[in-house]
Amino acid sequence: MPILILALMGAGVIMLVSASKDMSTYSTFAQVKRSGDTAKVVGKLAKDKPMYYNAEENPNLFKFYMTDQQGEVHEVTLQAAKPQDFELSEQVVATGSFVGDEFVASSILMKCPSKYKNEEVMVRSNM
Numbered sequence: 642m643p644i645l646i647l648a649l650m651g652a653g654v655i656m657l658v659s660a661s662k663d664m665s666t667y668s669t670f671a672q673v674k675r676s677g678d679t680a681k682v683v684g685k686l687a688k689d690k691p692m693y694y695n696a697e698e699n700p701n702l703f704k705f706y707m708t709d710q711q712g713e714v715h716e717v718t719l720q721a722a723k724p725q726d727f728e729l730s731e732q733v734v735a736t737g738s739f740v741g742d743e744f745v746a747s748s749i750l751m752k753c754p755s756k757y758k759n760e761e762v763m764v765r766s767n768m
Contacts, residue, residue, distance in 0.1 A: 667710070669709045670711075673737075673744070679747070680738070681734055682709050682734070683709070683732065683734045684708050684733055684735075685732060686706070686728065687707060687708045690705075690706035690714065691706075692704065692727075693705075694723035701720050703718075715743070716742070718746065719746045719748075720745075724749070726753060727751065729753055733751055734749065
């Protein structure tokens with residue numbers, strides 16, 4: 642019986658440690674560029690800049706510009722289809738890292754306006 646309790650406690654600790662890795666704080670583009678690590682950047686779609694998505698050419702390539710909380714604008718590349726109604730998103734959280742001057746996202750989370758409640762949409766890269 643004590644072995645079972647210890648095993649359950651060990652499993653609980655492992656679950657907490659693995660879950661805490663995803664509970665990182667948000668970074669800015671400058672912080673991610675300096676560190677070279679993968680991080681979450683929160684910002685807004687730069688609506689004055691172009692977006693690129695051509696489903697016939699490459700259905701798993703979507704590029705857009707995002708402005709972080711410090712006002713820095715960078716191009717973001719996502720190896721996935723363009724999310725429906727992406728232009729309507731109020732906030733974007735992009736998880737990724739820099740490759741040169743380009744922020745390559747492994748996933749994005751969009752906060753979209755809704756008539757009745759805020760809705761979040763998650764998109765993961767096909768990489």
